[in-house]
Amino acid sequence: MSASPNDRPSVLFVCVHNAGRSQMAAAFLTALSDGAVEVRSAGSEPADQVNPAAVQAMAEVGIDITAERPKVLTTEAVVASDVVVTMGCGDTCPFYPGKRYEDWVLDDPAGQGVEAVRPIRDEIRRRVEQLVAELVPA
Template sequence: MMTRENHKPTVLFVCVHNAGRSQMAAGFLREIAGGDVVVHSGGTQPADQVNPVAVEAMAEVGIDISAQVPDQLSPYTVQESDVVVTMGCGDDCPFYPGKRYEDWQLDDPSGQGIETVRAIRDDIRSRVEELVGSLRPAQA
């Protein structure tokens, strides 16, 4: 049985199509936090594939998200997550009282060129780094 002392925080990234922003954020969190955080992502209207320009932008920084598949957002996953980060999906994203929510207003990389997606990627990276810092217990 898992106790509070060895509980790994669970973070869920949500965007409408689960094809760009949420996939990049999940990729960064997996890379930065390693196995210290459980990472999920989902969308309210998942696309058929991850945005190829987002895959290219992440590959430029050494993170491979090419095998990821957009996933349907599950109410169970929301309920089981310690932190839910929405990315501009507005009323399409469910809200559960008692959860820690963050809403990151990020441009949608869909249909954008690599220069724009790089800027979105870099913004996401800095936000994920801040998030990781807030999840780690204070050092004694």
Template structure:
């Protein structure tokens, strides 16, 4: 009897962990289910998740209102298989043997929900592409 492959671990990182990385983590959690381990963090976390981001995600049926920005730790990076950066520049620690992806996305900070929607939709598509790369079938 073969043992199942370990679940890949994905870490989403942006500066404030209040927008892009929260949306990425929420979409991966929704679409990847229990097939993937999901974390998000920021190099300089904000006090709360961006309200326009919470609203934009609620429009697609994902509630992130209870999420709180978390500080990026070396341990979080070391224990992740894939690290997805979203505009955190040099603040993200780099370790050998990890897969790093840099998603170029506009920062939703200070933007209204109308500006957040296209960012949200781009993140959802990139998460779907990531799942396909990882060989995981999206749940929805």
């Protein structure tokens, strides 16, 4: 039985630039939840483009994020989300009571080559798989 859009859990991934970690996490959650979770990502200081090494690392596992663009974090996005996963944005991430917050401590792939991004990608995938298991009943 598929969930209607109104009762799907929603997750917002936030990092500073919305160019690497949060983009990879959002792409994994979209792919692994098969539409059962509403997915957003944003950054407190969005970059001009998604990190090319993150794009390459995701392409290696069959996920295309070339069309994604970094987005600015809005209060509305936080309010509309059930789970907010922060990735190294510290005090710039807004906090709202009643939301489930997780802080994923991950290396920043900014300025790194794809070799350095692969282990970050794999750790993000592991955490997203765990999140899917918690949010989407089998």
